[in-house]
Amino acid sequence: MEYFLQQVINGVTLGSIYGLIAIGYTMVFGIIGMVNFAHGDVFMLSTFIALIFLMVLTQVLGLGSLAVALFIVLIAAMLLTSLWAWAIERLAYRPLRGSFRLAPLISAIGMSIFLSNLVQVTQGPRYKPAPPILGDVITLTAGSGYSVTVSHKQILIVVVTAGLLACFWYLVQNTSIGRAQRACEQDRRMAALLGIDVDRTIALTFVMGAALAAVAGLLFMIYYGVVSFNDGFVPGVKAFTAAVLGGIGSLPGAVLGGLLIGLIETLWSAYFSIDYKDVATFSILAITLIFLPSGLLGKPEVEKV
Amino acid sequence: MAVVAAERSRAASRLPAAIKDAAGTALLALGLAVPILALRIDQNINNEPILRPRWDYVAIAVAVAFLGRLAWLLIRPSRAGAAAAKPQGASGGLAALSAWLSRAFATTGVILLVLYPLLALSLAGWAGAIKWIDNFGIQILIYVMLGWGLNIVVGLAGLLDLGYVAFYAVGAYSTALLVHNFGFGFWLCLPLAGIFAALWGILLGFPVLRLRGDYLAIVTLAFGEIIRLVLINWVPLTNGYAGISGIARPSFFGLPFNASDQGFAAFFGLEFTPLHRTIFLFYVILALALVTNWATLRLRRLPIGRAWEALREDEIACRSLGINTTNTKLTAFAIGAAFGGFAGSFFAARQGFISPESFTFMESAIIVAIVVLGGMGSQIGVAIAAIVMIGGTELLRELDWLKQIFGADFDPTQYRMLVFGLAMVLLMIWRPRGLIATRQPSIFLRERRAVRADLVKEGHG
Numbered sequence: 001m002e003y004f005l006q007q008v009i010n011g012v013t014l015g016s017i018y019g020l021i022a023i024g025y026t027m028v029f030g031i032i033g034m035v036n037f038a039h040g041d042v043f044m045l046s047t048f049i050a051l052i053f054l055m056v057l058t059q060v061l062g063l064g065s066l067a068v069a070l071f072i073v074l075i076a077a078m079l080l081t082s083l084w085a086w087a088i089e090r091l092a093y094r095p096l097r098g099s100f101r102l103a104p105l106i107s108a109i110g111m112s113i114f115l116s117n118l119v120q121v122t123q124g125p126r127y128k129p130a131p132p133i134l135g136d137v138i139t140l141t142a143g144s145g146y147s148v149t150v151s152h153k154q155i156l157i158v159v160v161t162a163g164l165l166a167c168f169w170y171l172v173q174n175t176s177i178g179r180a181q182r183a184c185e186q187d188r189r190m191a192a193l194l195g196i197d198v199d200r201t202i203a204l205t206f207v208m209g210a211a212l213a214a215v216a217g218l219l220f221m222i223y224y225g226v227v228s229f230n231d232g233f234v235p236g237v238k239a240f241t242a243a244v245l246g247g248i249g250s251l252p253g254a255v256l257g258g259l260l261i262g263l264i265e266t267l268w269s270a271y272f273s274i275d276y277k278d279v280a281t282f283s284i285l286a287i288t289l290i291f292l293p294s295g296l297l298g299k300p301e302v303e304k305v
Numbered sequence: 306m307a308v309v310a311a312e313r314s315r316a317a318s319r320l321p322a323a324i325k326d327a328a329g330t331a332l333l334a335l336g337l338a339v340p341i342l343a344l345r346i347d348q349n350i351n352n353e354p355i356l357r358p359r360w361d362y363v364a365i366a367v368a369v370a371f372l373g374r375l376a377w378l379l380i381r382p383s384r385a386g387a388a389a390a391k392p393q394g395a396s397g398g399l400a401a402l403s404a405w406l407s408r409a410f411a412t413t414g415v416i417l418l419v420l421y422p423l424l425a426l427s428l429a430g431w432a433g434a435i436k437w438i439d440n441f442g443i444q445i446l447i448y449v450m451l452g453w454g455l456n457i458v459v460g461l462a463g464l465l466d467l468g469y470v471a472f473y474a475v476g477a478y479s480t481a482l483l484v485h486n487f488g489f490g491f492w493l494c495l496p497l498a499g500i501f502a503a504l505w506g507i508l509l510g511f512p513v514l515r516l517r518g519d520y521l522a523i524v525t526l527a528f529g530e531i532i533r534l535v536l537i538n539w540v541p542l543t544n545g546y547a548g549i550s551g552i553a554r555p556s557f558f559g560l561p562f563n564a565s566d567q568g569f570a571a572f573f574g575l576e577f578t579p580l581h582r583t584i585f586l587f588y589v590i591l592a593l594a595l596v597t598n599w600a601t602l603r604l605r606r607l608p609i610g611r612a613w614e615a616l617r618e619d620e621i622a623c624r625s626l627g628i629n630t631t632n633t634k635l636t637a638f639a640i641g642a643a644f645g646g647f648a649g650s651f652f653a654a655r656q657g658f659i660s661p662e663s664f665t666f667m668e669s670a671i672i673v674a675i676v677v678l679g680g681m682g683s684q685i686g687v688a689i690a691a692i693v694m695i696g697g698t699e700l701l702r703e704l705d706w707l708k709q710i711f712g713a714d715f716d717p718t719q720y721r722m723l724v725f726g727l728a729m730v731l732l733m734i735w736r737p738r739g740l741i742a743t744r745q746p747s748i749f750l751r752e753r754r755a756v757r758a759d760l761v762k763e764g765h766g
Binding site for chain 2: 029033034035045048049051052053055056059060076080083084087091092095096099100101102103104105106107109110111112113114115117118119120121122123124128129130131233237240244275276278279282283285286289290293
């Protein structure tokens with residue numbers, strides 16, 4: 001029981017990170033119906049940006065307070081990753097809007113190859129260790145045998161995720177930006193007729209997705225303590241699986257899917273086999289799409305003849 | 306003359322605005338480059354992470370962005386004018402001419418390919434030719450064959466398959482395992498690999514019959530990754546990451562390519578050189594690729610081929626006209642997979658060693674990119690795209706002279722995939738419908754007219 005509880009805590013932590021990335025996939029798919037293959041690599045880029053900023057602040061500038069440093073890193077990583085996402089959208093996707101359906105997909109795959117190789121070339125192929133921070137643990141049940149622990153990192157990850165999701169939810173539901181975005185999602189042409197700048201709204205969607213991916217990147221870097229140019233593809237596919245499982249296009253679905261994927265992955269590794277944990281994720285992806293294409297919280301797609 | 310002068314004066318008046326615009330681009334490039342390029346995370350002698358500044362990289366990136374944008378702004382308008390002057394839509398005569406040209410191109414292409422090893426030998430000598438025949442000839446032809454195989458699924462049937470590399474892996478691993486466990490030779494393994502891959506094509510095709518569009522793409526991607534992960538983790542069968550080595554090389558009608566008395570060289574009284582095998586392999590893959598092309602062109606005229614293309618155009622209309630969409634989709638998957646299996650079997654025999662590293666998602670992405678860049682459904686287009694993408698990235702290995710400009714520690718090969726990714730994006734923006742965007746109809750009334758790409762659907766699945 002204690003072992004199970006521990007795995008649930010780990011799973012929720014991991015799932016929060018997947019959920020943050022999944023929102024980027026689900027929003028972009030909702031608004032332009034495209035699988036943004038480069039999103040996983042944008043996330044990977046943000047882990048590097050976060051690590052470099054953290055090192056600049058703590059090593060070069062010698063900032064004493066870790067909380068202040070992390071806050072500055074969070075803001076900087078969100079801004080700079082958003083800038084990247086904006087530029088990618090402008091260069092690689094906007095010229096192809098309204099064109100052949102496969103063209104943006106191929107362009108996104110090309111962008112994904114470009115980003116991972118850019119980081120490999122400029123930062124080197126080796127794993128980069130992050131300075132260990134927030135390593136303290138709180139023991140919940142110091143009873144006989146197995147003791148359940150929660151680390152400060154895990155608390156930070158869950159709290160930051162929950163807080164940002166609340167802000168994000170407010171942004172989408174209660175502001176004019178969010179209204180414009182939801183309008184574009186329902187009917188882009190009608191939204192344009194009513195005076196919404198569709199291109200700007202779509203660019204903003206990419207920017208918001210990237211900002212949340214940057215938060216996930218910072219948390220991922222703190223949690224695992226190591227970053228690599230390779231870390232884009234697999235977390236990206238897992239987050240996409242989360243988006244699909246939750247119902248693509250649905251924001252609460254993405255978060256729910258992320259938590260479920262995190263839990264399934266952790267429990268699978270704990271009880272079955274750690275080697276096949278990615279196979280489990282990919283199988284869930286395939287099974288969901290085949291038997292439940294609209295996901296848990298998504299709207300069923302109506303086929304028009 | 307007057308037009309040119311007017312153009313030039315307009316370009317001159319545009320210059321200040323263009324510089325301003327390019328400066329904005331440079332500023333953006335600065336913002337993008339600083340966080341990731343300016344400081345490199347390294348380790349000092351005590352294995353502690355340190356930051357090493359590399360502002361020269363940032364300067365190069367900003368300069369490239371500025372000059373690239375400036376050049377683009379000054380060149381683009383004249384190109385737009387030229388495009389407007391071109392008549393829209395080819396007339397019947399022009400289409401016939403372009404069809405004749407493409408046929409002539411195909412014939413000369415095949416003749417050139419047959420003579421290619423001799424050309425390489427005479428131009429580069431016996432020592433230099435192996436690189437040109439192996440790295441360029443065989444490597445490109447493998448991708449041409451894979452592109453043509455996938456073209457059946459993506460280009461003709463309109464089913465987007467992002468896990469095609471799985472069938473390539475099935476072909477390669479079935480060859481390796483048959484050689485190891487039963488001692489079969491390459492020529493026996495080749496058809497068996499194709500059959501196994503086709504069976505896997507049906508097996509993986511069956512569950513995805515109902516899916517369409519991006520969903521199909523994602524599920525095939527998942528299947529491709531599952532097969533790769535199983536190959537990595539099923540160590541007793543596949544030897545995991547270490548891979549399988551010692552795969553039998555193809556023989557020439559029973560004559561092995563070695564230095565022994567029973568070898569190819571001894572039989573024909575030639576001096577032994579490993580180049581014999583390379584040249585032989587070149588002709589094997591050339592023959593396999595041409596068989597793929599010939600089979601595809603033939604299949605297009607059969608009822609099944611027409612059903613594939615009809616399925617791509619409109620699945621619902623297909624179904625209402627009584628076409629069995631299940632069989633149509635499954636045959637497309639199976640035949641496409643069989644060619645992938647043949648290519649995989651050849652790959653295993655050529656390398657003599659295979660490991661899961663060769664069958665990553667990246668390979669699938671490259672093959673799909675070749676098909677889409679070629680102009681889905683166009684055989685010549687796929688071949689050209691394979692030559693441009695694979696040949697181009699192989700050429701980047703040859704840029705050692707750049708070391709003289711950028712210093713000895715500059716390694717051009719590591720920029721290979723970086724350029725590849727960027728080229729994919731730029732080619733897609735330049736020609737969203739691929740290099741050869743027109744199609745030749747397989748059935749026509751009186752006159753064969755090329756079909757413009759915007760009239761061809763890309764399929765639903």
